Amino acid sequence: MLMLLELLKDGRFHSGQALGDALGISRSAIWKQLQQMEAELGLSIHKVRGRGYQLAAPIASLDSAEIGRQAAVCPWSVLVYDSIDSTNAEALRLIEHGRPSPFLVLAERQTAGRGRRGRKWVSPFAENLYYSLVLRIEGGMRQLEGLSLVVGLAVMQTLRELGVSSAGLKWPNDVLVGHKKIAGILLELVGDPADVCHVVLGVGINANMRSADEVDQEWTSVRLETGKIVDRNELTSRLSLMLKSYLDRHQMSGFSAIQQEWEQNHLWQGRPVSLIAGINKIDGVVVGIDRQGALRLMVDGVERVYSGGELSLRLRDDS
Numbered sequence: 001m002l003m004l005l006e007l008l009k010d011g012r013f014h015s016g017q018a019l020g021d022a023l024g025i026s027r028s029a030i031w032k033q034l035q036q037m038e039a040e041l042g043l044s045i046h047k048v049r050g051r052g053y054q055l056a057a058p059i060a061s062l063d064s065a066e067i068g069r070q071a072a073v074c075p076w077s078v079l080v081y082d083s084i085d086s087t088n089a090e091a092l093r094l095i096e097h098g099r100p101s102p103f104l105v106l107a108e109r110q111t112a113g114r115g116r117r118g119r120k121w122v123s124p125f126a127e128n129l130y131y132s133l134v135l136r137i138e139g140g141m142r143q144l145e146g147l148s149l150v151v152g153l154a155v156m157q158t159l160r161e162l163g164v165s166s167a168g169l170k171w172p173n174d175v176l177v178g179h180k181k182i183a184g185i186l187l188e189l190v191g192d193p194a195d196v197c198h199v200v201l202g203v204g205i206n207a208n209m210r211s212a213d214e215v216d217q218e219w220t221s222v223r224l225e226t227g228k229i230v231d232r233n234e235l236t237s238r239l240s241l242m243l244k245s246y247l248d249r250h251q252m253s254g255f256s257a258i259q260q261e262w263e264q265n266h267l268w269q270g271r272p273v274s275l276i277a278g279i280n281k282i283d284g285v286v287v288g289i290d291r292q293g294a295l296r297l298m299v300d301g302v303e304r305v306y307s308g309g310e311l312s313l314r315l316r317d318d319s
């Protein structure tokens, strides 16, 4: 099916005969694959008697060579998959198989995209960015402190560069426009965090998506915010350049050097919130974050500090 898509990508009409000849299959097999493409990838295909088949809109694919050119200073190799369960999962498999880091895994779609707290990340074909950067960390815990928050800041700045001027952060690492989510981050780690480990920085950015019934929270996309179609190769390159600059800073000076900038961009600074941890709920007011990226909350007049991947924040109804 993906080979057929490769032929149709140019957005021109192709006859069933020509497509069948190119792939060495019958016209009826082509017809079946076209139907599968519409159902599985959500693509719409014009079928015109006497002319053949044409994608309703041409597809601009991810291109590792183009990304490499635009982000030449980033020292990581780029792998692009048409379809994968999850770029994070694939990155973890590649680490397991000994692939040298750093490297970047991208995909046109994810069939089992992973979100935080066991949620799924809706990942339609060729619309958004599914990005997993693998780093080898040797500096122990200090190199991991606040890392996911640093990634959030880099994603937010990239989106602002692309015209989403009101993108902001929500602890720990959501990127929002108002109350709508535009990007999410999932860090996964293998190895010994106190010694040598690998970390997968998984970033999902809603780039061109305009509708998605399956998403169970309020969301938006770069296209919906700016009214312009996003070139995903440019988005990938800009994100890589921005990430590299923040990661270099973080590596050299630690998270404390970035803490203030993060707080300045925290949309919920000073707001009354509920912190949800499983079935437990703690009400407080956001004070900020500490030097490790943990959340500082004023709870019943006492400042308390919270950290952990399973936590999530909600604005309180009375706020």
Ligand code: BTN
Pocket: 085, 086, 087, 088, 089, 110, 112, 113, 114, 115, 116, 117, 119, 121, 129, 130, 131, 132, 174, 183, 184, 185, 186, 202, 203, 204, 205
């Ligand atoms: C969240 O729930 O906010 C985190 C979403 C992270 C999604 C990205 S998409 C690329 C990478 N691969 C995954 O399976 N998940 C992350």
